[in-house]
Amino acid sequence: MSAHDMVQALVPPPQFKNASFDNYIPDENHPSQAESVELCRAFACDVKGSTSGGRGFLSRILFSKKSSSTKPGIYLDGGFGVGKTHLLAATWHAYPGRKYFGTFIEYTALVGALGYQNAVKAFTGASLIAIDEFELDDPGDTMVMSKLLGELVATGTCVMATSNTPPNALGEGRFAAQDFLREITKLAAVFETVRIDGVDYRRRAVEGKAVVTPAAEIDGQVDARIASGETVSRDEFSSVIEHLAKVHPSKYVRMLDGIDTIVIDDVRELTNQAEALRFVAFIDRVYDAQIPIIASGHSLDQIFGGGMLEGGYRKKYLRSVSRLIASTGAATPSLV
Structure with missing residues (x-):
């Protein structure tokens, strides 16, 4: 595979090729799911009519009463099976411009294959970098991604990520957000962390x-x-x-x-x-x-x-x- 092939392969997997905000079905017992849909929809759609990108959307949606955030990224935090990847893919599909979608492992593997500077060159100018299952168990990879995303955000790229909380994790995602903000010190100010609650269907699968x-x-x-x-x-x-x-x-x-x-x-x-x-x-x-x-x-x-x-x-x-x-x-x- 050429460098171009590897970068072009960064798209949602087949099971999410038709993911949209409309076919995400929120659990009425967990209001955070419906709230997250609207937040992600605003993140993707507001940028279409704005010359300042999507960075002002949070100050006008769910967080308008809490802060005047103009952060260029969302971090979806929650247990497996609550629809984080679906929302990530739906946002990617709705987002305009040149964009990429992949797991944390795919991005770090690509950086390793291309070299850091070539990876920066390949992604510079992208409107959105979508990262599924952000990993924290390898400090080296984590800091490489921190540096990469920091450079891309500085040039106008927006970022959306999900956590990789396991089915049996204590707190079902809450600690993932804390670890994320602690470990990715330079990116802490980039993301607005959004909690999605819900029933973890993958727990049944693991059992x-x-x-x-x-x-x-x-x-x-x-x-x-x-x-x-x-x-x-x-x-x-x-x-x-x-x-x-x-x-x-x-x-x-x-x-x-x-x-x-x-x-x-x-x-x-x-x-x-x-x-x-x-x-x-x-x-x-x-x-x-x-x-x-x-x-x-x-x-x-x-x-x-x-x-x-x-x-x-x-x-x-x-x-x-x-x-x-x-x-x-x-x-x-x-x-x-």
Whole structure:
């Protein structure tokens, strides 16, 4: 992938290609959801008729009685399953100008692939940078993004970000906002933090189980999917892990082009942190592309071993477990 290809790939994933403010359905039991819709709508739409960008919108909407904020960014804080990514994508679709949408991991991977100065050059002049699941577990990446966004905001770019609070996090998002403002010291004044309350549907998913397909049944499922016209990739789990180490994470998305179903044989537990983090980044791209997974061997929701779920990357692994459960569930019932 060229630098241009990597930058152009920063768009909302397929499941959010039609996300809008109108098809976001607020939970009437949580008024903050409806309030957040209107705030995001104003953030996206006010800029269209203003020569000063969207920076004055907060002083005229929800925060008019609290401050005269003219901040150029929103930080949506809340637990999984309350619609933060939907609102981020809806804002991106409604926002005018050259804009980009990606996860925190995608942006940091791209900076690593292009180099910092080339990344600044690529994004300078953008009207909006949308960042899903802002990460705080890597201080180096966090400060790189802080510096990058600081430079872009200084040239007129607006920013919108969401938190990456895990389903079982104490406070369901409140601490994410505090950590964000503490760690990103230079950007604290850029964002207005908006709390979205609601029921965390992903909690149910994490308490579920990934589907494990008996090895004896996989050949039949693969044959049936190919016969139905699908393109199926099939690899040994160890081969996948080895290959991911040879490909830059910013290019994982290209590995999935044209794939309808992924089959992974002989899944084993991961105890190497580097291998596990690369696999998490890969599954993020698989989930975004809504590609179902058929897997045999060790259950994919239990592959992060060696105490990794109790370590500093706990949030990443829990999110990945939820996505692995959803991706294996999407492959059933089988076509056999």
